[in-house]
Amino acid sequence: MGVQVDKERCVGAGMCALTAPDVFTQDDDGLSEVLPGREATSGTHPLVGEAVRACPVGAVVLSSD
Template identity: 50%
Template sequence: MRVAIEQERCVTSGRCAFTAPEVFTQNDDGLVEVLTERPAADQQEAVREAAFLCPALAIEVKGD
């Protein structure tokens, strides 16, 4: 799995950082940042959920 974001779409809801804190964080402006582009197998379910919950659809999950 590989995670990509479109930071310009981010609306600073924080759902990603709350759902998968090992993979996502927010910068000082509240915008999403990726901590690891290739999350471990045990983090992948949370990453998919974070992408699903993102109100701006700013998270893209590629591959398995």
């Protein structure tokens, strides 16, 4: 299970990066993104579920890939 950030929905609130800073960061435009190399394995991180719930616009999603 992995995690993705939908850049079209992201508003840069940064709740995911605050909740799980070892999985998420914000790019130069202030939009959230998954740290390189964490896409596929981060779905098992204990705080990723919290980050998904914390996103005010639902831009952080778990994927079954």
